[in-house]
Amino acid sequence: MSLVNFRDAAVLGDPEGRQVRPGVLYRSAQPFPAADEATVAQLRACDIRTVVDLRDPRETDPADWAAAEAAGIAVVAAPVNPATDALTARMATMTTAADLGDFYVLLAESAPQAVAAAVEATVRPGAVLLHCAAGKDRTGLLTALLLDLLGVPADRIVADYARTADALPQIFAGLSERHRTALNEASTAQVTVDEGRRLTIPAPLLQAPAEAMSVFLDRVRTRHGGAASFLPACGVPAQTLTAFRAKAGVAAV
Template identity: 85%
Template sequence: MSLVNFRDPAVLSDPDGRRIRPGVLFRSAQPFPAADEATVAQLRGCDIRTVVDLRDTRETDPADWAAAEAAGIAVVAAPVNPATDGLTERMRTMATAADLGDWYMLLAESAPGAVAAAVEAAARPGAVLLHCAAGKDRTGLLTALLLDLLGVPAERIVADYARTADALPQIFAGLAERHRTALNDRKARVTDSAGRELAIPAPLLEAPAEAMAVFLDRVRTRHGGAEAFLPACGVPTATLAAFRAKAAVVTV
């Protein structure tokens, strides 16, 4: 089955082709139910040689990318756990799109190692695919950081993020089938590290443009933008240079 919520952010975030080359960075939801021949064909058709899986280990299954790995496509685990105590406490009080954007900043700050691993994988030769479960939150913030690094305007990054809204019904149906929970009826529940159930707040079940706008503002005001935040996460200068050399449009 082809990947859901699959796209090249360059198409919408940089339609004039001034900052990011098309065909180097892709994003999607996780495979539903697992990668198969159609998925592998989709990846190969885009020259995707590396898949970065941002899901926590509790969300993954060895079969998810087995077909891709058998086809020679590298799968890099860069797990970001959104259910740590500090994040779930903030989730309890999340009510607005702005709250979601603040939560994205906390999520990125909570997982510097995963952020660094994802960026290093993105700098490898060939195209790369970033994904989490829905391809919205963790995928969205990592994609945003990479686009910001290349100088893509914030409003374009926001527009690419918000495009996920069109795919949410299909995503929730796939997650509901996989986890046997009524995500598409907005009755989903997650548990924190102590096993306590947490109702998923409404903003997390949407892709509000304001959330990404707030996240980018926080990255800029708190960390000086992706240019400064990524090295603080442990991304080597050489890796940033390698990603730019691969993805940035060279102007003469």
């Protein structure tokens, strides 16, 4: 089936085409249940030649992208693990959208190698697809960093992130079917993480509140000087940033 929560990051992030070249950077949820001929056709129609998978290996299955890889589409693993002790502790106290934004900052700061690997993959030939499980949190923060790097205004980045809310029922249905996890409407859900531990998912993580992305962008700017400073601190070489700007920026058109 076609990918859920799939879109060009430039559509809402930069609808006038002032900062971002359309058809370069896409985002989505993971394939449900796995990539098939329809998925491959969707990728090819957008000239997507590289898929960047931000999920932890424990979330993946070899069949997920097998059809795409067989069709010559590269899959790059850049795992951002949300179940570390520090992140789990932060989740336990999360109650507001602002808390979710702070969680995104910690998530990005805790995975510099994955952030760098994902950004490196974006400069490969052809369009690139970023995805995690829902295409909301890890995908959202990586997309936000890349759009910020290109100079997209914060309100546009927030609008792109918040659009995921429309797809959440379909996303949770797919995740529930795949993982047999009860993602309910009562504000919390539980999933199993390392060594059988149970992790309660707080309400903000089951939503896509605009405030969360606003807080994330504000914190990255005040603490790190924005994506242009944060990404090099994660290990992204200057030449990669230059190459991404040349590829995805309007000046490249």
